[in-house]
Amino acid sequence: MTSSAPPGLARLNAVDDRDAAAMLRAVCASRAWGAAVAAGRPYATVGELFDAADAAMAGLTAADLAEAMAAHPPIGRPAPGDAASAREQSGVRDAERAELLELNLAYQERHGHVFLICATGRTGEEMLAALRERIHHDADTERDIVRTELGKINRIRLTRLAETLTETPAETRAETRAETLEAPRAPAEGER
DSSP states (O other), rough: OOOOOOHHHHHHHHHHHHEEEHHHHHHHHOHHHHHHHHHHHSSHHHHHHHHHHHHHHOOOOOHHHHHHHHOOOOSSOTTOOOOOHHHHTTTOOHHHHHHHHHHHHHOOOOOOOOOOOTTTOHHHHHHHHHHHHHTSSSSHHHHHHHHHHHHHHHHHHHHHHOOOOOHHHHHHHHHHHHHHHHHHOOOOOOOO
């Protein structure tokens, strides 16, 4: 690995397997994908990370894809508290939300899963047009499109992960424990 690796990539390379899996699960909820990407560490460049992510995506089974899709909220209704989905769906206007949700339900009834599209940089109208077209696809065609769209989403999220120096889950747990241990306790009744 080179010393010029972005801070988040350096962190991903350095953490233990458990923390790497947690970091990667925030990118893609497929455990098989996360395990495959984690197993390829260390990565010298973001390009190497992308190559591993793409190879892992190509190897996902239908069940693995379903696991990944289950973590994505419907277009037009970002998950509460999920900054990534809110950011990615920022192109949806309030006026488009109702139709997106209605069509998403029809799509979900036909295909058995949420409509998945890389929303970053797309307007609500563009997503509506794609949804109107894709709702009529057969299962195999749609699964191929979903795999491609999920790969795009993963690359965007991996870029953010690689560029950002974030705490690992273990560091967050350790800090929470330390804060609990170090926090001054309130005086008990009668103490002053």
